[in-house]
Amino acid sequence: AIVRQPSVFLFDEPLSNLDAKLRAQTRLEIQKLHRELGVTSLFVTHDQVEAMTLAQRMIVMNGGRMEQIGTPEEVYVRPATTFVASFIGSPPMNLLKGQAAGTRFTVGADTLPMPAAAPRSGELILGLRPEHAELNAVGSGAAGSAGTASTASAANAAGWPLKVEMVEMLGAERLVYARLGESLFTVRIDATLTPPAVGDSVHVHMKAEHLHWFDPTTERRIA
Structure with a gap:
């Protein structure tokens, strides 16, 4: 009462x-x-x-x-x-700092294809929610969290190369923790899908509408 x-x-x-x-x-x-x-x-x-x-x-x-x-x-x-x-978000948004140039984004030694051009050239922080990453094993048609590689645009067809470090089972979903160069990258997939194994090389794809862009100096959203 x-x-x-x-x-x-x-x-x-x-x-x-x-x-x-x-x-x-x-x-x-x-x-x-x-x-x-x-x-x-x-x-x-x-x-x-x-x-x-x-x-x-x-x-x-x-x-x-x-x-x-x-x-x-x-x-x-x-x-x-x-x-x-x-x-806000568990696991949190993947955030990668790199250099943007059109439909290319360079993180460390890796130059990554983008599904659409960045809002501006130069240093930016890119964000992607784990549930918006589409995971495919190299050389397979395994589906990821939101579909398969076939749903990605041609500009993003090659995907981003990741190396799987750990997979967590959380009941209805799995979390795949992988490395993109020196950066840790998390992907959320449905538990009904066959997960990659630790040590596997995989590709991650995304759609332009799921990308977030932040200014590296102010750390505020720009797109």
Whole structure:
């Protein structure tokens, strides 16, 4: 029962000391109470799952500074900064710093084909969510998270070469951790698909609409 009838509820990490099962149950109860009472609630948390599931609007803070304000969907789909991109999402967005030139993006010693031209030439940070990477084993037609290599554009037909380091089974999905040169790259695939083995060479493909571009100096979104 709610004893008082305040104008605003303030929750400061209320679920942080609960075990996983009780935390999920209590989160549902908080959602139910909020719907029933209709009272404005300010919920402070470091748990992105709590923020994404409870919020109607959320503020992402970094060192006391507001990085982005928006609905959970807006923040996830169009992160305003690299901090937001790396903080919201589990696993976080893949972020690669490199040199862009048209439909080519150079990361370290690797020059990678792009499905579309970068928004500008020069040094940029490219972002790609793990679920938007399409994985294919070299020399096979194995499907990836969102389809097969045949769905990628001709400009991206060669794909990006990765070396698989680890595969995690998470029930309905698998996470594939691989290396792109010196950078760690994560791909989310459906558990019904045959995963690559550790040590396998694979190619990853993507679609232009799933790419995120950030300025390397300000770390703010440019496209």
